[in-house]
Amino acid sequence: MNTDSLDGATPFTPKERLLRVLRREETDRPPVACMGGMMNAAIVEIAGNCPATLPGAHWDADQMAELALAVAKQTGFENLAVPFCMTVEAETLGSSVDLGTLACEPKIVSEPYQSIAEVPDLDRESLLGAGRIPVVLKAVERLAAAGTDMPIIVSLTGPISTAASLVNPPAFFKELRKKREDAHRLLSRISLFLGEYARRAVRAGADVIAIGDPSATGDILGPALFEEFAVPYVREVVRAAHAQNAPAIVHICGDTDSCRALWPLMESEAVSVDAMINLAKLKSFLPGIVTMGNLSTYMLEFGTADRVARRTEKLIRDGVDIIAPACGLSTSTKLPVIRAMTDTVRSRRRGT
Numbered sequence: 153m154n155t156d157s158l159d160g161a162t163p164f165t166p167k168e169r170l171l172r173v174l175r176r177e178e179t180d181r182p183p184v185a186c187m188g189g190m191m192n193a194a195i196v197e198i199a200g201n202c203p204a205t206l207p208g209a210h211w212d213a214d215q216m217a218e219l220a221l222a223v224a225k226q227t228g229f230e231n232l233a234v235p236f237c238m239t240v241e242a243e244t245l246g247s248s249v250d251l252g253t254l255a256c257e258p259k260i261v262s263e264p265y266q267s268i269a270e271v272p273d274l275d276r277e278s279l280l281g282a283g284r285i286p287v288v289l290k291a292v293e294r295l296a297a298a299g300t301d302m303p304i305i306v307s308l309t310g311p312i313s314t315a316a317s318l319v320n321p322p323a324f325f326k327e328l329r330k331k332r333e334d335a336h337r338l339l340s341r342i343s344l345f346l347g348e349y350a351r352r353a354v355r356a357g358a359d360v361i362a363i364g365d366p367s368a369t370g371d372i373l374g375p376a377l378f379e380e381f382a383v384p385y386v387r388e389v390v391r392a393a394h395a396q397n398a399p400a401i402v403h404i405c406g407d408t409d410s411c412r413a414l415w416p417l418m419e420s421e422a423v424s425v426d427a428m429i430n431l432a433k434l435k436s437f438l439p440g441i442v443t444m445g446n447l448s449t450y451m452l453e454f455g456t457a458d459r460v461a462r463r464t465e466k467l468i469r470d471g472v473d474i475i476a477p478a479c480g481l482s483t484s485t486k487l488p489v490i491r492a493m494t495d496t497v498r499s500r501r502r503g504t
Contacts, residue, residue: 187305211251239309401423455489
């Protein structure tokens with residue numbers, strides 16, 4: 153069992169450490185984590201040498217669970233995370249998806265609707281039993297049954313990003329301004345669907361729900377639309393996790409500084425942001441906020457292990473609560489560079 157302690161007497165497992173941080177309780181050091189979904193850590197170097205590989209693990213619960221265990225073991229990230237992409241929800245809702253290859257993650261090929269107004273009511277019960285959602289839930293059950301001391305994170309695609317994968321994106325963002333009632337109706341349906349998915353994931357064994365909503369960035373929406381269309385529907389999914397007594401992490405890409413005052417309104421236990429955001433300043437602006445991130449994935453892909461270790465040390469000194477990649481890892485990222493990050497964190501103790 154992998155344990156550390158605050159004072160040499162009280163052991164912390166990786167699960168205990170992460171959950172303590174999310175509850176704003178004292179720990180010996182930050183966890184180091186990668187939340188899955190858009191932040192898939194199943195790099196080629198791991199998946200290419202594992203019997204459970206990609207793209208097969210996207211559709212097979214046993215392979216998904218086995219690959220999640222292999223990722224945690226080899227990278228040093230202190231959590232188990234599924235799925236390995238952010239197309240599960242969109243595919244279930246009718247988008248055409250290419251599941252990719254070992255080196256190329258799944259992607260949306262085409263959206264089924266050209267306008268928000270075209271999207272019909274969503275039959276949540278039938279949808280939650282369709283597509284790859286049952287595969288993810290079975291993989292979570294397998295991971296929970298494995299009895300590890302790692303927290304299980306299930307990553308969902310946030311409401312804005314799911315909607316923009318269902319409706320032609322240029323039309324969707326245009327209609328946020330021009331068809332506001334239709335947009336609210338669609339996002340309400342999607343958030344209810346995602347909320348029920350979150351509840352089922354926790355019942356299957358997830359310890360934490362992560363919500364990745366890269367299309368909700370302030371770069372695209374700006375503060376006014378972010379407050380109107382992102383905040384309430386992300387909060388709906390967060391509250392669904394809370395209803396099952398599970399904490400939630402929210403990640404939004406890009407420059408979110410213009411929207412930083414709105415972060416607390418989403419009610420998540422932690423916020424995860426892109427590399428361009430100064431997390432020390434964010435913590436100063438929002439005292440008490442739990443921050444996650446934000447080591448540049450460009451640096452992880454192209455930088456040296458020594459440079460990554462130095463940057464990781466700075467994040468620790470800056471008081472970042474959960475050390476993590478800033479966004480999605482390239483599948484060509486090298487394992488020794490990831491280990492430079494995770495080993496640096498795992499070697500630390502409070503006050504060192």
